[in-house]
Amino acid sequence: MQIQVRCGCGEAACPEWAVVEVQGVLQPQPCFSGRIQGLHIGRLCSTSSPPSSKGGYTFTIGYHELAGSKVTLKKPLLVLRKKKNGKGGTGELGQGGPAEVELEVIGIIRHKILFKDRPKALISKPVPKEKKALPAAATPSTVPPAS
Template structure:
């Protein structure tokens, strides 16, 4: 089968995409299982003064870095077109041919390779010595 690949966005104008690579599994709660289409997974931030990224998912925060890919990856959209040549020859009316339209290019990935940091602590957890020191230094005498 012959598949044609074309770029409709023009030379050098294809939007840049990125891959977010996580270690582990992101699981949706059972109440969202059937509605994943527009589900917000988390918040991705990059402080302007740093090259690191933070990705907050629920009560977990991941810290990652931007990494260049060895080879760029194309983002393609499959388009099914009617094959008019076969229709005119009396062939199968439902015959289609496939084209791939390039809609983006990926040159970087944001890699989160460390374990997530918990943003909340349990109720029974004792404050660390550092937290105790900062709390006592912030108290003002009466």
């Protein structure tokens, strides 16, 4: 079977996507019960402005911070959306061939952001309490003796 790939936006105009590669496992809390679509995982930031081709990135997940870098893929990847066309029939026996399948290009992946080191724990120091100074009138040396 031949599958046709179509890009309606032109190669130069296709949106750029990137892959985020993390070593280890990301486990959502049990309360999400498998519903991870649209789940906020963390915050991805570029450490250089503007982001360069080999720039550094940080990925903050909860109380952990990962440091990574942008890597160019040897071969670009396509992000595809599958569409079925009814030109070939219904696909049932005796009523023509199977429906044609067309793949639409919705993005190109040329880079990945690689986080290969262990995360750094983000533990903040407690705020030091300020000592309150006593007013000068209340110090024992300035209080007049009782008669």
